[in-house]
Amino acid sequence: MRDIRRQIEELFCAAADLRGCTAQVVADGAVRVTRPMFGSRVYYMENLVRKAAAVPPADWAALVADHLGTGMVDDEVEPLTSKPFAELRALVRTRLYPESDPADSDCVRRPIAFGLEQRVVLDAVHVIYPITQDMLAGWPVDAADVFALAEAGTRADGPVRLTAADFPAGVPPWFLLSGGDYTSAHALWLGDYPELTGRAGAVFAVPAESSLYAAPFDGVDVLDVISFVLGPLTLRHFEQDPWPTSPHVYRWHEGRITPAVYVAGSGENGLILRPTDEFLAVFDEL
Template sequence: MSGRHARPGAWDDGRRNGVWDQGALDSLLVLVAESLGYTCRPVPGDVMLLEGPNRLHVSMRNLRQLARLVPRDDWPALVSDHVTTIVTAVEEPLDLSDFDLAQHLLRTRIYPAEADNGVLAARPFAPGLIEVVVVDTPTTVRTVTTEEMHGWPVSGDALFMLGRSNVRGDGPLQVDEDELGGVRVVVLHGWTFYAATHLAWLEEYLPIGPYGALVVAPNRSQIVAHPLLPSGSCPRARYRAAVTAARELQAHARRAYEEGPGSLSPHLYWWRMGELTLLDVRYQGDAVVLPDEFTSVLTKLAAEP
């Protein structure tokens, strides 16, 4: 499946003899960090720790994913912009004390659950994912802490609703139809950090009946969905189509999660009435094995006239 985030040619530019040249990116990051007064050392989690006026973490995985999108000659500028943005966000913090001004900058962004360090204004969004209040400026997106949140007249669920409202106000995602393994899917995408937030109102993008939809949100810019609808084919074909969709969406999620940028989840979810349930897709030989609850729903779907 192609998408605006995909750049196969740039991926080839970033390889040397078929192996990703991570050393070049590491060296560039060290040079940029030292020019800003920081030293670097790798720490667990594929992260580079920058130590200087502050302690900062740079995800090397995300940096590699970003590098895939541009020619190799542009890597120095990419690394410089990336690191400088992170440093500036910490060293020149915004004054968020005036909520009347800050509220227009607030958004909610979806992150992997492991990003929660205990101080973020965050809440569960789906298994393995959290929803975080962030401040969106023309140059950077930074997370909001619970301390900052409690200093505002609006907090808790009301603050998250405000952030979601601002994401909606930024405009809808682009909607395309595509095929995965011969099954029709709907692709929602855009040049935004907030695509996954739109899962909260997925039903506004595509027809979803009582059986819900299969969805994946592999990275920050893309959602792929397959509605479970009782129409257009014989019962057995409906069942097979849903199983095929589960298999193909799971495979796509894993690929797109690795590609990034902004990896979120390699997992398959079942969207029902705004709630997301993790679907554990297993295999027995070549056969797909789905959870019993989901299989029983597929049986009902196939039995509808």
């Protein structure tokens, strides 16, 4: 991945030069682009590098040009932060993110479970803007209202698609959930999908924004789903996909989300699965 990152940084700088900008790699995976009249902006490469890793090298230049062009268009339009709440309320959405680092401390967010948090964002044409505490302070609503509005807007966009899978052999059925840019948020509402819920709810993994997997939780056979499907899939997609979210497996039950199994890599192809005490206690109740 390091070699891909270096090549993407070089392509990004070249694309900026061709657009009359100056570009400089200021850190590993970060490029500062300076435009006349618009000043400087730092572009972070990690998600772009992960996208590039999934396509042929012949497509990298176009991928980089599109990413840079989208950012430059965003710079040229009126900032959403300058618009009144009445014009923005229809754009409010929500999605799940990894637990924040200090750099994201201004985002309006709330914890969901270990490794997961929910944030509210604005769905613009080209980009997704985080709603910040400063923005919220100027609106006639509080955080609870904004989260309710975001959830209503996201759910109104329609349900995600369910694709059932019955492999590998001997493993109970599990499901891939797919949709748009807010697929991860539907982990909050697994009860909307009867196929996904069993007597003890469901287990799910959301390794990246575009990857959401779930299975009914009816008994001990759910451990096979976690061991042979969710665990390996989650770790791989968390390590490789754009917008990584969490490598762990969670339990959904009656609207509540709790950690089920902590997932970590070990060696070349190894996998470490550590069930939580709370998750194991559920089996005594079934």
